[in-house]
Amino acid sequence: MEFFEYFGLAQGLVSLFYPSTDSLERAVAIQKSILLSSVLVGLAIYVLFLVLGGLGLKKMAERAGIKHVWMGFVPFLNTWYAGKVAGEANFFGQKMKRAGLYAAIFEGIYCVIEFILLFSDYIMYRYPEEGTMLNPFTGDTMSTIEPNLSEMPAAFRWLFLGDFWFTIFGYLAWFVMIVMMCVLFIAFFRKYYARSPIMMMLLSTIIPFRGATIFAVRNNAPVDYGDFMRRRMEDAMRRSAPYGPGPYNNGPYNNGPYNNGPYNNGPYNNGPYGGSGASYGTPEEPFGDFGGNNANGTDQTNGTNGTSGGNTPPKNDNPFSDF
Secondary structure, eight states: OTHHHHHHHHHHHHHTTSOOOSOHHHHHHHHHHHHHHHHHHHHHHHHHHHHHHHHHHHHHHHHHTOSOGGGGGSTTHHHHHHHHHHOOEEETTEEESOHHHHHHHHHHHHHHHHHHHHHHHHHHHHSEEEEEEEOTTTOOEEEEEEEOTTTSOHHHHHHHHTHHHHHHHHHHHHHHHHHHHHHHHHHHHHHHOTTSHHHHHHHHTTSSOHHHHHHHTTTSOOOOHHHHHHHHHHHHHHHHOOSSSSSSSSSHHHHSTTTSSTTTTSTTTSSTTTTOOOTTOSOOOTTGGGTOBOTTSOBTTTOOSSOSSSSSOOOOOOTTTTO
16 A cells, blocks of 8 residues: 555655754644644545556456456555456466465555554654654754653553564565565566566556556557567567578578688688689798798708608698698
């Protein structure tokens, strides 16, 4: 439920417009006002995005023939309904058919914990006392509002005795909820916005704009993401190899001049350097002055015609003879 994200943002912004005070009564009054105004602002934004998301889910569900479109306008049920519209999800390589249901369950757990913490703030401002805490940035001691447990009814004391654990469980529930929401909406936008599902998923989970993102893609036709990516890769490969009739193996480097051209079938492989051609004649020995054979087969070391003191041909001392 995005309400708490909107509430927290509104609370931070509204606090900037209230002055500080040394009076406990005045500080409590200011905090009550901030709390109330933040709840109203957060609730208004939440209702706006809830309606937008419901309209988007309604349009998609009607196109897909899914019944009970009213669920798209109900908190928690709209998350479950988004899973029905998205279809099968993928969780670390495992197929998940009820990603919307699991996301809705953890969303409900998270919201219950956050409502408890919000209610504890309200009770604290009804039974306040002045406390102190250390400012972590300046090291100074600053005044705070603490719950007065001695004056508080026993029915409410458990809220503050378990405040630490509620906060820890709230963070854990939020983390699991976000993971399940990511699984749900990556499947959702792979179906309805395959061009950039990661960006839309982030705008719907980490940044609480899912009502607006669902509404924005309501007119998109559903697609098969695997088939979409396969066609996109084939199209990219066709554009990257324009010289041959085929995109992958018929371009210039496989059937072009480098394999069938002058370097493989031309003068360098079948010509004088590969030993098959004779159009250029027998090449002159470039190291003849160092004991090799000259162009006429005469050993320039001893001046004999292809012999070295007998009928045995002279040894070739050229270190580059293999080339």
